[in-house]
Amino acid sequence: QVQLQQWGAGLLKPSQTLSLTCAVYGGSFNGFYWSWIRQSPGKGLEWIGEINYDGLTGYNPSLKRRVTISVDTSKNQFSLRLTSVTAADTAVYFCARGRGYGDYWGQGTLVTVSS
């Protein structure tokens, strides 16, 4: 049974850096891509980017300048960093397994950006 558990700060001030981590339990970590997706009332579901076991990344061009996704294969974890956040980055952030799909998802983390 594959489970994804995510955590990170939920309240940020403008210009700060968002940092979230997702741990994968059960199943295989290598052989898959691991993704970050966010959901806001204004923009719906938005794919942020992905990483695989070898560290190969892909990012949404709309966020590419500010996003870094990294992987720690020793812990079966992957992480998201989003710099210079603004109110427009307020959303529920999800981690998920898969490239171009998500068959397993984390529970979601509400990140609010407010001064």
Place this chain on the structure above:
Amino acid sequence: DIQMTQSPLSLSASVGDRISITCRASQDIKSHLSWYQQKGREAPKFVIYAASVLQSGVPSRFSGSGSGTDYILTISNVQREDFATYYCQQGYSAPFTFGPGTKVDLK
């Protein structure tokens, strides 16, 4: 980016109805199309992939079809637990975009 649209954006149904939701891509996505069900603020649940393949554990009243740019999610004999919002996502070309969602509620 590939743009995804869905229709309708909302629909009301009764238990036992058969409903269909359409998803359209701005270009041919060669059946790289997934459907998700989301209830409230829960994480989306993976329902169908490759346009027509039912994810393990999903009831057989769910089905998907389509090719090229046009895809359909059908729920036959709608049950109470099916009232939710449904999203499509294209997995053909990054960024992997989602449709705006279709909210299905009780008539």
